[in-house]
Amino acid sequence: MCKKVKAVCLSEPENVSVKSVDFPLKGERDVLIKVESMGICGSDIGAYRGTNPLVTYPRILGHEIIGTIIESGIGMPKNIKVGDKVIVDPYIYCGNCYPCSIGRTNCCENLRVIGVHIDGGMQEVIRHPAHLVVKVPNMPVQELALAEPLTISLHAIHRTKVKEGEHVVVIGAGAIGLMAALVAQIYGATAILVDILDKRLDYAQSLGIKHVINPSTENDLERIKDITQGKMAEVVIEASGANVAIQNTLKYVSFAGRIGFTGWPKTDTSLATNLITFKELNLYGARTSKGEFEEALELLANGKIRPNDMISKVITFDDIPKYVKELSDNPEDYLKINAVF
Numbered sequence: 109m110c111k112k113v114k115a116v117c118l119s120e121p122e123n124v125s126v127k128s129v130d131f132p133l134k135g136e137r138d139v140l141i142k143v144e145s146m147g148i149c150g151s152d153i154g155a156y157r158g159t160n161p162l163v164t165y166p167r168i169l170g171h172e173i174i175g176t177i178i179e180s181g182i183g184m185p186k187n188i189k190v191g192d193k194v195i196v197d198p199y200i201y202c203g204n205c206y207p208c209s210i211g212r213t214n215c216c217e218n219l220r221v222i223g224v225h226i227d228g229g230m231q232e233v234i235r236h237p238a239h240l241v242v243k244v245p246n247m248p249v250q251e252l253a254l255a256e257p258l259t260i261s262l263h264a265i266h267r268t269k270v271k272e273g274e275h276v277v278v279i280g281a282g283a284i285g286l287m288a289a290l291v292a293q294i295y296g297a298t299a300i301l302v303d304i305l306d307k308r309l310d311y312a313q314s315l316g317i318k319h320v321i322n323p324s325t326e327n328d329l330e331r332i333k334d335i336t337q338g339k340m341a342e343v344v345i346e347a348s349g350a351n352v353a354i355q356n357t358l359k360y361v362s363f364a365g366r367i368g369f370t371g372w373p374k375t376d377t378s379l380a381t382n383l384i385t386f387k388e389l390n391l392y393g394a395r396t397s398k399g400e401f402e403e404a405l406e407l408l409a410n411g412k413i414r415p416n417d418m419i420s421k422v423i424t425f426d427d428i429p430k431y432v433k434e435l436s437d438n439p440e441d442y443l444k445i446n447a448v449f
Contacts, residue, residue: 112130277343283444359383
């Protein structure tokens with residue numbers, strides 16, 4: 109009889125449960141990982157709702173994964189051995205296409221994200237490409253799981269080349285946007301966080317984000333103009349995916365400014381291309397991450413990003429289906445929910 113493990117399975121939209129699945133079959137270039145913690149991501153919620161066009165069903169969810177190596181494989185980093193705790197780099201690239209050839213593996217034409225294109229890590233034991241694991245510092249596993257979403261924030265900061273002394277408008281005060289604003293301040297920039305939920309903005313202020321704006325209740329353009337002494341923001345990072353917010357990036361940004369798009373809109377967005385030319389703007393897509401895990405883990409380990417500020421609730425593995433539904437119904441009530449075995 110084949111050995112079984114528990115997994116969080118999405119049979120179809122709005123139908124998620126814990127099921128028994130076959131023990132993973134390891135290839136020679138894979139490692140086996142005993143999973144210990146995982147985060148619930150917005151992509152998991154999109155899969156649950158049926159709004160993520162990249163997801164097929166049935167699907168095992170999860171890509172924010174921490175665990176212990178229980179069997180090694182060819183290509184495993186030299187600083188990692190059996191028994192070490194690792195974080196999973198969930199972006200599996202082909203290594204052969206043009207983006208891969210220039211080191212932009214997150215833009216791989218054949219990219220497969222675990223929990224999205226292929227089965228993910230919300231199960232007791234997983235296999236994963238041996239070269240796509242990163243050793244983690246000695247911290248609580250539920251805190252370490254925050255490193256993967258932090259890499260998304262870091263990638264947006266890196267793509268837009270945020271510098272000390274600049275003003276950075278971040279649209280969207282969810283976990284990705286809030287961490288991007290905090291990182292901007294760590295880099296020596298002035299963060300301006302924009303959201304339509306006062307609850308999130310108040311919380312951001314309690315963490316040290318001085319400038320927050322609710323465009324539904326105040327004049328966002330005048331506030332940004334005042335904070336930036338008239339020039340608007342050198343950098344704007346869009347982390348909400350809302351169509352109107354994407355359009356507002358062109359209004360918030362300075363002449364010769366930079367815009368990073370990390371939010372995923374549900375529908376196409378029309379942009380005032382005359383403003384792009386008039387202001388001579390640089391527009392950057394910011395998709396997933398590339399090479400940011402070490403920096404993310406360092407920021408968490410040294411307390412510059414405090415994990416407990418981001419993690420709203422820690423749950424058990426068996427509670428994941430319940431809280432996937434809860435996050436879908438009440439997303440504004442949580443920043444991050446992480447699970448532990």
